[in-house]
Amino acid sequence: MKGPFPEVQGGGSLILAWQVRNKRVLVVGGGEVAAGRILNVLNADAKVTVVSPREGLNDEVAYRVEQNQVDYVDRKFEPSDLNGVDMVLTAVDDPEASTQIYKLCKERRIAANIADVPPECDFYFGSVHRDGPLQIMVSTNGNGPKLANIVRRQIAANLPKNIGAAITKVGTLRRKLRKVAPTQEEGPKRMQWMSKVCESWSLEELCDMDEEDMERLLGFYKPGIVPAFEEIRLGQNQPFDGAFGWCHDRQDIFRNHKLQLRYFTITIDFESLALQDADFNKIYTQNKGKIDFQDPTALQQLTKSLLKRDFDIKLELPDDRLCPPVPVRYNYVRWVQTLLDTTSDSYTDEYNPSRQVIGIDIGVGASCIYPLLACSTRPQWRIGGTEIDPKSLSSAKANIALNNFQPRIRLLQTTSSDSLIPLDELGIQHADFTMCNPPFFASKAEMDASYAGEGKRKKPSAVCTGAEIEMVCGGGDAGFVCRMMEESKGLKDRVQWFTSMLGKLSSLGVVVTRLKEAGVANWAVATLRAGNKTRRWAVAWSWGKMRPLNDVARSHEISSKELLPFPTHFSIPTPGKDTILMAATVNQTLSSLDLQWIWKESKMAGVALAEENVWSRSARRKRKKQELIKFPSEDNMDSDEEEDDSPLGVKITVLKDEVCLRWLRGNESVLFESFCGMLKRALDNSKVG
Numbered sequence: 001m002k003g004p005f006p007e008v009q010g011g012g013s014l015i016l017a018w019q020v021r022n023k024r025v026l027v028v029g030g031g032e033v034a035a036g037r038i039l040n041v042l043n044a045d046a047k048v049t050v051v052s053p054r055e056g057l058n059d060e061v062a063y064r065v066e067q068n069q070v071d072y073v074d075r076k077f078e079p080s081d082l083n084g085v086d087m088v089l090t091a092v093d094d095p096e097a098s099t100q101i102y103k104l105c106k107e108r109r110i111a112a113n114i115a116d117v118p119p120e121c122d123f124y125f126g127s128v129h130r131d132g133p134l135q136i137m138v139s140t141n142g143n144g145p146k147l148a149n150i151v152r153r154q155i156a157a158n159l160p161k162n163i164g165a166a167i168t169k170v171g172t173l174r175r176k177l178r179k180v181a182p183t184q185e186e187g188p189k190r191m192q193w194m195s196k197v198c199e200s201w202s203l204e205e206l207c208d209m210d211e212e213d214m215e216r217l218l219g220f221y222k223p224g225i226v227p228a229f230e231e232i233r234l235g236q237n238q239p240f241d242g243a244f245g246w247c248h249d250r251q252d253i254f255r256n257h258k259l260q261l262r263y264f265t266i267t268i269d270f271e272s273l274a275l276q277d278a279d280f281n282k283i284y285t286q287n288k289g290k291i292d293f294q295d296p297t298a299l300q301q302l303t304k305s306l307l308k309r310d311f312d313i314k315l316e317l318p319d320d321r322l323c324p325p326v327p328v329r330y331n332y333v334r335w336v337q338t339l340l341d342t343t344s345d346s347y348t349d350e351y352n353p354s355r356q357v358i359g360i361d362i363g364v365g366a367s368c369i370y371p372l373l374a375c376s377t378r379p380q381w382r383i384g385g386t387e388i389d390p391k392s393l394s395s396a397k398a399n400i401a402l403n404n405f406q407p408r409i410r411l412l413q414t415t416s417s418d419s420l421i422p423l424d425e426l427g428i429q430h431a432d433f434t435m436c437n438p439p440f441f442a443s444k445a446e447m448d449a450s451y452a453g454e455g456k457r458k459k460p461s462a463v464c465t466g467a468e469i470e471m472v473c474g475g476g477d478a479g480f481v482c483r484m485m486e487e488s489k490g491l492k493d494r495v496q497w498f499t500s501m502l503g504k505l506s507s508l509g510v511v512v513t514r515l516k517e518a519g520v521a522n523w524a525v526a527t528l529r530a531g532n533k534t535r536r537w538a539v540a541w542s543w544g545k546m547r548p549l550n551d552v553a554r555s556h557e558i559s560s561k562e563l564l565p566f567p568t569h570f571s572i573p574t575p576g577k578d579t580i581l582m583a584a585t586v587n588q589t590l591s592s593l594d595l596q597w598i599w600k601e602s603k604m605a606g607v608a609l610a611e612e613n614v615w616s617r618s619a620r621r622k623r624k625k626q627e628l629i630k631f632p633s634e635d636n637m638d639s640d641e642e643e644d645d646s647p648l649g650v651k652i653t654v655l656k657d658e659v660c661l662r663w664l665r666g667n668e669s670v671l672f673e674s675f676c677g678m679l680k681r682a683l684d685n686s687k688v689g
């Protein structure tokens, strides 16, 4: 039998980290070598006795004696020196004495290192690099001590500078975790979570972690989540306080939504998955290190293993129901998450872990994959789901129970004639989003043709196990989403974002056209990668005023301008102009207008909230006139300001050579454009002084 076990190599030595704290170590000799030994064992908190005639002590050893760091006996070695000793290190220039000491140690079974006689050593020293709690030892097993020294220095030179500090922080976190989860039974979960933290956070992030970060991070242990460092650090609950997630450079502004997008960038490494997951390994090795995407069992195992490893989700599926491809599903969930993160009342454009979010999944399917992914990655999220197929519904319920999500995911059996978004039946007053994986095909014939590869150059790369009820609906995915859109008109104030996945780019065209016809001014489109070749699309629309980050609303991969919503980002180049002057101009310009303006000098950024166009010439004239006619009564002012209905909200960030405008809220692109134009003129005209 040839198992996957390591070969025995032999001829080495056992490298250990010997705990000699408070043990008694006898060092015989007081020369240069002894000095090194003494430092080694003192660094390990041992109690040290040195025996050597005083005239033989070198400066370092004499210093340790003088400082009382060691107990000292001023004479040559005597056998009684071995009483009560746990370890002996000799470094004398007297081979006879060395051998005598060695023999006595053997008799008394005391571990000994005889510096000048390797065959008489129970253990060798090695060349050691030390950085805080980190120790790296190099041994050449007596062959080349100087080379050990050279190798050690080379290793040390290549280590990250902050590795020792990072390890110290991880040590603190681990001890805290043991308090949060002290029991033996929790061992596997504890270890898995800890490993995930170390793998997903960079060394810099680990070093940066302070006590408060640790406490927040530990808050994610229970649901078994490891959020990105930024989410822990920046995602604090920031009510509207003028903070707005300030950022210092352009990169920061656009970086946020890329957090944790593992599957966007990284293709699945089957090799390492096989090493981490025994069940997957079985299938993987059976098929000689390949995945047979035409084999439903293999596909199902891949899905289960990925969910287990990356999300700690357990899944059971009937053989005759759709097996969800994890990456594209997660990408969709992730997109919805960034959509919400960048359209929250706090204007931070960041994930806020304490924000309570309620979502609805229309047609959860047998796997219940979206609610499971959403809840496992966002501890404060709750989902209501619908399903018309009883078999899928009961399987979905089983998966919810399997993952202990009963309190956070509630399902409702619906029929094809019910409304698609039954808020009342689900007991939901207001939902932050809906999501949906609609049946992709208009008819069984279309589905069969597609899976036979008709009209495409290649057959689909993976087998489809979906049942007809999951895959087909009149009008296909576009028809289904248009139905949702019609329903959404009656739910304008009760749902912030309506979203759906789409199987074909052409469907996206149909849906966006319908949205525009219906007067939707706030929508978003995304391309979802579903493996190397396959792509899916996602669409979202809102009747509300919060506008998502530009890159979240406008996929780079969609070239047709017709499909893209109006940009929420506008950049005014100010090449070579003084940044301080630009900031002052921005602040002056906005302060002079009749709008709410919050400026943070230290961040070189501000937020403007306007009730209407107050910057055009006609607007200024109108205002002058009103001021002449009457002063608004106090009552009047109140009712005006109470209304949280600003037609325009813009965040302005002054950077080097550029001023960035981020459209935060409002549904009139003309207004945003006009605002941008006004500021651009002000900046172009600004002069020193």
Ligand SMILES: C[C@@]1(CC(=O)O)c2cc3[nH]c(cc4nc(cc5[nH]c(cc(n2)[C@H]1CCC(=O)O)[C@@](C)(CC(=O)O)[C@@H]5CCC(=O)O)C(CC(=O)O)=C4CCC(=O)O)c(CCC(=O)O)c3CC(=O)O
Residues within 6 Å of the ligand: 036, 037, 113, 114, 115, 116, 117, 118, 121, 123, 124, 125, 126, 127, 128, 138, 139, 140, 141, 142, 143, 144, 145, 146, 147, 148, 149, 150, 152
């Ligand atoms: C077997 C071992 C037993 C033990 O001491 O535990 C041993 C034995 C001997 N070393 C000798 C000589 C030298 N030792 C060094 C340096 C170190 N020696 C160390 C360990 C070991 N030395 C153990 C094996 C470790 C391994 O193989 O990896 C280091 C790694 C750790 C430490 O001592 O703390 C430390 C580097 C510390 C650092 O870099 O941090 C240098 C270089 C220098 O001083 O700059 C020289 C001169 C050049 C040369 O000979 O290579 C001689 C005399 C030979 C003679 O008389 O000719 C003997 C006896 C013999 O070989 O017979």
Ligand SMILES: NC(=O)C1=CN([C@@H]2O[C@H](COP(=O)(O)OP(=O)(O)OC[C@H]3O[C@@H](n4cnc5c(N)ncnc54)[C@H](O)[C@@H]3O)[C@@H](O)[C@H]2O)C=CC1
Residues within 6 Å of the ligand: 028, 029, 030, 031, 032, 033, 034, 051, 052, 053, 055, 056, 057, 058, 075, 076, 077, 091, 092, 093, 094, 097, 115, 116, 145
């Ligand atoms: N393992 C290693 O890494 C190396 C080992 N060596 C070997 O280690 C030995 C010591 O080397 P160094 O420290 O450079 O020599 P050294 O000459 O500087 O020191 C010898 C020390 O031993 C003491 N001493 C001698 N006889 C003693 C006895 N019977 N009882 C107590 N103390 C006694 C002396 O007072 C002196 O302090 C040498 O034999 C040398 O060959 C040398 C270099 C490296």
